[in-house]
Amino acid sequence: MDYILSVVTLAAINMVAVLGLAVFTGFTGLFSFGHAAFVGVGAYASAILTYYYYVPFFAALAAGSVAAALVSLVIGIPTLRAKLRSDYFAIAILGFGEALRVILENLDITNGARGLPGIDQFTTLPIVLACLAFSVWITRNFLRSRYGAACIAIREDPVAAEMAGIDLFRTRLLSLVLSAFLCGLSGGLLAHFLSFIQPVMFTLVQSTQLLAAVIAGGMGSVTGPLIASFLFIVLPEALRVANMWRLVAYGLMLVLIMIYRPQGIMGYQELPDLFRRKVSAK
Amino acid sequence: MTGLLEIESLTKDFGGIRAVDSLTFRVREGGITGIIGPNGAGKTTVFNLITGVYRPTTGDIRLEGVSAVGKRPDRIVALGIARTFQNIRLFNRQTCIENVMTPLLQRAECPLFSALLRMPRARSVERETREKAMRLLAAMGIEAYADARASTLPYGLQRKLEIARALAAEPKLLLLDEPAAGMNPEETRSLADLIVRVHDEFGVSILLIEHHMDLVMNICSSVVVMNFGALLAQGRPDEIRTDERVIRAYLGKKKRERTAAEGEESHAGACR
Ligand SMILES: Nc1ncnc2c1ncn2[C@@H]1O[C@H](COP(=O)(O)OP(=O)(O)O)[C@@H](O)[C@H]1O
Ligand SMILES: [Mg+2]
Numbered sequence: 001m002d003y004i005l006s007v008v009t010l011a012a013i014n015m016v017a018v019l020g021l022a023v024f025t026g027f028t029g030l031f032s033f034g035h036a037a038f039v040g041v042g043a044y045a046s047a048i049l050t051y052y053y054y055v056p057f058f059a060a061l062a063a064g065s066v067a068a069a070l071v072s073l074v075i076g077i078p079t080l081r082a083k084l085r086s087d088y089f090a091i092a093i094l095g096f097g098e099a100l101r102v103i104l105e106n107l108d109i110t111n112g113a114r115g116l117p118g119i120d121q122f123t124t125l126p127i128v129l130a131c132l133a134f135s136v137w138i139t140r141n142f143l144r145s146r147y148g149a150a151c152i153a154i155r156e157d158p159v160a161a162e163m164a165g166i167d168l169f170r171t172r173l174l175s176l177v178l179s180a181f182l183c184g185l186s187g188g189l190l191a192h193f194l195s196f197i198q199p200v201m202f203t204l205v206q207s208t209q210l211l212a213a214v215i216a217g218g219m220g221s222v223t224g225p226l227i228a229s230f231l232f233i234v235l236p237e238a239l240r241v242a243n244m245w246r247l248v249a250y251g252l253m254l255v256l257i258m259i260y261r262p263q264g265i266m267g268y269q270e271l272p273d274l275f276r277r278k279v280s281a282k
Numbered sequence: 283m284t285g286l287l288e289i290e291s292l293t294k295d296f297g298g299i300r301a302v303d304s305l306t307f308r309v310r311e312g313g314i315t316g317i318i319g320p321n322g323a324g325k326t327t328v329f330n331l332i333t334g335v336y337r338p339t340t341g342d343i344r345l346e347g348v349s350a351v352g353k354r355p356d357r358i359v360a361l362g363i364a365r366t367f368q369n370i371r372l373f374n375r376q377t378c379i380e381n382v383m384t385p386l387l388q389r390a391e392c393p394l395f396s397a398l399l400r401m402p403r404a405r406s407v408e409r410e411t412r413e414k415a416m417r418l419l420a421a422m423g424i425e426a427y428a429d430a431r432a433s434t435l436p437y438g439l440q441r442k443l444e445i446a447r448a449l450a451a452e453p454k455l456l457l458l459d460e461p462a463a464g465m466n467p468e469e470t471r472s473l474a475d476l477i478v479r480v481h482d483e484f485g486v487s488i489l490l491i492e493h494h495m496d497l498v499m500n501i502c503s504s505v506v507v508m509n510f511g512a513l514l515a516q517g518r519p520d521e522i523r524t525d526e527r528v529i530r531a532y533l534g535k536k537k538r539e540r541t542a543a544e545g546e547e548s549h550a551g552a553c554r
Contacts, residue, residue: 138398138399141397141398141399141400141404142397142398144400144404144408145387145392145397145398145404145408146387146388146390146392146397146407147394147397149380149383149384149387149388150384150387150388152373152375152376152380152384153373153376153384156372156373156374156375156376157371157372157373157374159335159355159367159371160367160371160372160373161373161384162334162335162354162355162356162359163333163355163356163359163364163365163448163451164359164384164385164388164447164450164451165356165359165360165385165388165389165451166356166384166388167354167356168356174394220375268375
């Protein structure tokens with residue numbers, strides 16, 4: 001029972017980060033192989049606050065999210081200015097992920113590569129579910145607003161978007177900040193669930209897994225990536241696959257999704273849309 | 283008296299190609315002005331310069347006396363210019379109503395905080411915007427397609443949707459780049475009526491590029507003729523029709539140009 005609980009909790013924590021990347025990649029059309037770094041910033045910032053400074057858990061969670069958002073500004077401001085080149089950002093975030101690992105491995109306060117053990121286990125499943133619900137709600141509101149409409153317009157056609165009165169730079173930056181904020185929140189929850197964090201937990205491998213969940217879940221969808229993220233964590237556990245076969249199971253799932261749903265599980269639609277279509281088709 | 287739009291000694295070089303060559307003309311407030319000229323004359327480039335997609339090599343562009351040169355496209359939209367594209371550029375995976383709501387939402391005041399928490403302000407903005415967008419779709423006669431994805435619309439209706447989206451930016455000056463391209467004579471006539479109605483009902487001045495000579499001659503109060511990036515003539519349609527240089531450069535070989543114009547259609551992405 002404890003085991004199932006902890007798998008579900010881990011999946012829900014991961015869903016918060018995937019949701020963040022869905023805003024940036026699925027809705028704004030920008031790719032990132034480095035969002036795990038924002039998860040790392042949130043994890044370390046919040047853990048350091050509760051571990052060394054006895055800051056209350058929720059304040060630390062918020063601070064970790066804000067820290068990730070601020071760091072994303074530092075990367076986004078110089079790289080998202082180029083109108084029709086999104087590769088500047090992709091390269092910068094890749095470099096940042098590596099730089100962050102090196103920094104974390106060499107600071108005293110992070111306890112270096114050995115990692116930070118003994119973080120208080122404040123994270124419970126109800127807290128995670130509440131955070132996930134809050135994140136989904138905020139994201140839905142964002143996407144329905146002028147800001148979300150601007151993100152989607154940019155993904156569809158940046159030139160036409162500008163002609164709709166949209167500031168490309170500010171909109172992309174806002175999308176990045178929101179996505180980093182959610183990744184930071186996920187990191188804070190993760191640190192206080194595992195009670196142990198290490199720099200290698202926030203590298204290219206994890207970033208790629210986040211991106212794979214967004215793409216397999218479907219571009220332009222909130223529910224799709226959430227489902228994919230859940231499946232990616234829970235299925236290998238449920239099948240009780242031996243550790244060495246985890247990656248194989250994971251790869252197999254990706255391949256199957258890409259064969260049967262090349263648009264992703266929910267490409268450009270949401271779970272409720274499926275039912276609505278069924279009803280109206282009658 | 284200053285015009286609504288003043289183009290002065292406008293020049294644009296692409297590497298060795300001079301796409302626009304010391305072009306000067308004015309668009310008066312309240313009229314429908316046509317731009318005609320052979321393919322490659324630089325007409326679309328003029329639109330791209332006016333809307334800030336490209337920066338002029340030299341020259342000035344003023345809207346109501348305010349220079350638009352060097353401004354970002356979205357700032358130019360805020361000055362009161364909106365456009366459509368020669369090769370339709372819709373937000374394809376958005377529904378029709380979302381396409382029109384997007385520019386409307388950008389003009390509505392709604393702080394981020396209020397949007398994220400979906401406070402009453404955000405709800406009322408969304409409701410009002412939806413109603414406004416619906417009225418715009420109705421004005422174009424495509425309200426039945428409100429919830430259809432833009433990409434699923436037939437070609438002619440996509441052009442109308444693009445005009446609706448441009449109007450949603452609430453422009454003083456509307457730029458239409460070959461709105462009748464690819465349409466048959468009947469569709470072209472109904473589009474001409476639509477453009478006149480848009481002009482009257484929305485009180486918007488219109489500058490349009492067109493290859494269909496009848497459309498230009500029938501609905502434009504003034505015509506600008508371009509050739510090799512330069513101004514060949516500007517005047518009333520009846521003056522243009524009888525202008526010696528225009529006949530030699532353009533009208534005389536109208537037939538050939540038309541065929542060429544249709545050929546141009548197939549070059550996807552030719553218009554930026
Ligand atoms: N982005 C660009 N780069 C290089 N050449 C361009 C570009 N845009 C337009 N041109 C050139 O400028 C000239 C005018 O093109 P355009 O304005 O599209 O003509 P029109 O709309 O009158 O048919 C053409 O020779 C075209 O090849
Ligand atoms: Mg053209």
